[in-house]
Amino acid sequence: MSAPHVALRGLALRYGERTVLDGVDLDVAPGELVSILGASGSGKSTLLRIVAGLQKPDAGTVTVEGTPLAGPRPDIALAFQDPCLLPWLSVERNVAFGLGFTRQPRLARSERARRVAQALAAVGLAHAGGLAPRQLSGGMAQRVALARCLARAPRTLLLDEPFGALDEVTRADMQRLLVGIVRDTRAATLLVTHDIDEALLVSDRIVLLGRDGRLAMQLAVNVSAPREAQIETLGRLRVLLVEALHASMARAPTTTACA
Template sequence: MSNAYLSISRVGMSFTRGGTTSEVLRGIDLDVQRGEFVSLIGHSGCGKSTVLNIVAGLLQPSIGGVIVDGREVGAPGPDRALVFQNHSLLPWLTVYQNVALAVDKVFRGKLGAGERRDWVLQNLEMVNMRHALQRLPSEISGGMKQRVGIARALAMKPKVLLLDEPFGALDALTRAHLQDEVMRIQAERRNTVMMITHDVDEAVLLSDRIVMMTNGPAATIGQVLDVQLPRPRERIALAGNADYNRCRQEVLSFLYEKQRKVEPLRGAPADLAQRSAALRA
């Protein structure tokens, strides 16, 4: 039995539509330690979001399972907070109310009203959004909305923070600022984080490990890279760092070179032998 804080064990996922079954994931095995920051990267359609949704409890795997802190995941719960690429704020609630809604749901009966209010303010302060408590989502920028979404997730005190391309819709400068914020927060609170990204530099900058997924169908984990860069990390200083560039090159090599070699072998089982013979000729 794994001693990992988050354990994904032999997870497979298939979807059936119109009598046709498609295997999306096969044999996903991954252990994540408490306080670790892990990124999932791969080409579009390789099942990264499916993995994240299974950990979140939004999808039930066809085979295998997920254990968080010794308990099997069977449904969504506040121990796993999910931040989407879209901030998903309720547009009729203020910044404060959006975070307070989650805090009240999780901690009502455990914390008094004053304690809950202080906790909401503390989390908004952490993402530098205390100045905008009474603003509606329509009155703040995209980057600010995403800060509030992160504050709402952190305020639930989740055991695992799940990030689904949280910076993908932002401009480059805002994206960089939020990456720095997430690194700072993770260093302070030691959250266990699993993040999906398509950005190689983002993965290397933020992660302790990068999980590289093969192309679908039947996608699986192709390679796991340890990012042994000291923390705290400064993006400008890392630009000329040999270890940073080695990690970056290794991920790029997997995504572009190795996947191009595998791609010709994909197809119906009946023609795999012919394709393999052609490659050897």
């Protein structure tokens, strides 16, 4: 693996008497998609907020391109399960929303327009810039949310269950779209998901967070494309993940790589 774009070292966080994260070490390389699995309450979304610079850990560090993270950065984009589109803005203006914020680099109007058009084209919505959010399907709305991230030209992409509310067919389309975007942009990407099959289909690596706040497992997913056709290999990896998920509260952290 190439040098990490994002490096987490010894991350720890407590809420009162409850340990949320405990000594988490994790690297994400440029162009790598790492999925985070874990039971509800295991700290997955909290970890993303820390990497986004929205929450400070009690201990440990996050470095991005070798620089300690001190807060939100313009080259880090975060998307949630809810697309969070503003209903009074068009699709185009929703994608552009935030490009003029203080933390963002100053852009000429022509450059903003270029970025928005390029982002909409990347998610297959070049024709939809003038539509209102109420005119969009769930899948289209999620594409707009992803385009809003892409318009910021992120080098780090953080996704918190972005496809959880979509139907199976739309979800599969979005998964393929995400893999293509990570490949094309080379963004270091962290994806929080509850779906083991989704993680297996899109990830270069999967990490499992236990309810004790520690990394219970790391799994390199070395499966040839098209992954959907590798049923036996995916099945074996799925069994490993399910077993590790059930045992994560009792078993010491392990690291596993499978071909």
